[in-house]
Amino acid sequence: MSAPIAIIGTGMAGLSAAQALHAAGQNVELFDKSRGSGGRMASKRSDAGAVDLGAQYFTARDRRFAEVVQQWRDRGWVAEWSPSLYNFSEGRLLPSPDEQIRWVGTPRMSAITRALLGALPVNFGCRITEVFRGERHWGLQDAEGLSHGPFSHVIVATPPPQAAALLAAAPKLAGTAASVAMEPTWAVAFGFSEPLDTRVEGCFLQDSPLEWMARNRSKPGRETSLDTWVLHATSAWSRQHLDLPKEAVIEHLYGAFAEMIGCAVPAPNFSLAHRWLYARPIQAHQWGALADADLGLYACGDWCLSGRVEGAWLSGQEAARRLLEHL
Numbered sequence: 212m213s214a215p216i217a218i219i220g221t222g223m224a225g226l227s228a229a230q231a232l233h234a235a236g237q238n239v240e241l242f243d244k245s246r247g248s249g250g251r252m253a254s255k256r257s258d259a260g261a262v263d264l265g266a267q268y269f270t271a272r273d274r275r276f277a278e279v280v281q282q283w284r285d286r287g288w289v290a291e292w293s294p295s296l297y298n299f300s301e302g303r304l305l306p307s308p309d310e311q312i313r314w315v316g317t318p319r320m321s322a323i324t325r326a327l328l329g330a331l332p333v334n335f336g337c338r339i340t341e342v343f344r345g346e347r348h349w350g351l352q353d354a355e356g357l358s359h360g361p362f363s364h365v366i367v368a369t370p371p372p373q374a375a376a377l378l379a380a381a382p383k384l385a386g387t388a389a390s391v392a393m394e395p396t397w398a399v400a401f402g403f404s405e406p407l408d409t410r411v412e413g414c415f416l417q418d419s420p421l422e423w424m425a426r427n428r429s430k431p432g433r434e435t436s437l438d439t440w441v442l443h444a445t446s447a448w449s450r451q452h453l454d455l456p457k458e459a460v461i462e463h464l465y466g467a468f469a470e471m472i473g474c475a476v477p478a479p480n481f482s483l484a485h486r487w488l489y490a491r492p493i494q495a496h497q498w499g500a501l502a503d504a505d506l507g508l509y510a511c512g513d514w515c516l517s518g519r520v521e522g523a524w525l526s527g528q529e530a531a532r533r534l535l536e537h538l
């Protein structure tokens with residue numbers, strides 16, 4: 212038995228790579244600092260049920276991704292979401308329907324990565340701090356000082372600031388990861404016991420501290436006990452208010468929401484705020500994945516491509532492809 216392949220990160224990119232390697236007969240072992248999988252496709256369990264705080268939906272423009280999404284749909288992992296879409300611009304809220312197919316995980320966004328993970332071996336709550344090369348194999352060191360290994364190869368599938376540190380054994384890869392600037396996003400959720408009197412289910416915004424809002428229960432399979440809304444601030448607003456206390460962020464964004472939604476908005480029965488420090492790359496790249504095939508060290512993530520769920524999946528596939536072709 213050869214040593215397994217270590218994958219650091221159980222977001223869409225890491226699990227895409229894991230699936231491709233597992234399908235090719237390779238053993239993998241996954242690590243994530245969080246308590247569960249999903250990364251930026253996480254759903255937060257709350258008094259109002261599970262709320263999608265990160266990725267809201269995804270589109271499938273690449274043929275390979277579109278095919279795999281159809282398989283996920285057949286297995287019940289995802290469903291189409293066709294919200295009543297609006298656009299808010301120059302102070303006006305107007306319907307903005309389109310023909311785009313948008314997908315969501317069911318019954319929550321994080322269900323997709325849970326399903327992809329299946330029974331693959333995983334270590335949650337395990338923050339990897341160092342990836343080191345032994346004589347013939349790779350080892351990992353975690354934040355508790357524990358060592359893991361041996362591994363034949365390592366795939367780093369984290370956002371670029373963490374990836375840069377973990378790729379130190381391959382300075383060129385580390386430098387590329389370090390060159391990627393990421394933008395933050397403040398996300399807030401509000402739950403109302405009485406449904407708001409509006410037809411809006413999803414809204415793109417301009418000229419506002421907000422860039423997006425969604426009625427969580429308009430997505431298929433969601434709990435409906437409260438009328439729960441998720442709001443995302445723009446990158447610019449989030450950057451300017453990066454260190455604001457959560458209560459102040461909630462107050463500001465509640466004000467922006469109440470001002471634009473065009474109906475009475477009572478005090479919420481429930482609210483929460485989450486800061487995504489590394490939400491999205493400032494620009495897209497065409498790297499696919501990063502590889503030092505001779506060393507056996509790889510990196511993947513949305514930041515290697517489009518900064519979207521589709522980009523993360525494609526990047527994971529590319530890391531796995533490059534690793535397999537070099538075996």
Ligand SMILES: Cc1cc2nc3c(=O)[nH]c(=O)nc-3n(C[C@H](O)[C@H](O)[C@H](O)COP(=O)(O)OP(=O)(O)OC[C@H]3O[C@@H](n4cnc5c(N)ncnc54)[C@H](O)[C@@H]3O)c2cc1C
Pocket residue numbers: 219220221222223224225242243244245248249250251252264265266267268269270337338339340368369370373396398443487489490491511512513514518519520521523
């Ligand atoms: C607010 C927000 C809204 C978004 N909306 C959309 C949308 O509507 N549509 C869309 O297509 N995309 C959207 N995105 C982008 C999408 O979520 C990402 O492109 C995608 O989920 C990235 O996947 P990933 O696997 O590359 O990275 P991540 O999901 O970030 O996964 C990386 C994983 O690595 C783990 N990790 C990090 N460091 C370590 C370490 N040292 N040790 C162990 N584990 C570690 C993390 O815990 C995480 O689980 C949104 C993102 C955000 C933040």
Ligand SMILES: NC(=O)C1=CC=CN([C@@H]2O[C@H](COP(=O)(O)OP(=O)(O)OC[C@H]3O[C@@H](n4cnc5c(N)ncnc54)[C@H](OP(=O)(O)O)[C@@H]3O)[C@@H](O)[C@H]2O)C1
Pocket residue numbers: 268269270296297298307308309311395396415416423443490491518519
């Ligand atoms: N907040 C974050 O941190 C994010 C990180 C990464 C991605 N984010 C959002 O993900 C959405 C995914 O993009 P895509 O898969 O290309 O979805 P589309 O629905 O196609 O949206 C792209 C873009 O187009 C505009 N738009 C689309 N449909 C409409 C419509 N019916 N009416 C008005 N505008 C529409 C909109 O861009 P604007 O600049 O015009 O607001 C969409 O953003 C995407 O929403 C990312 O923002 C968030």
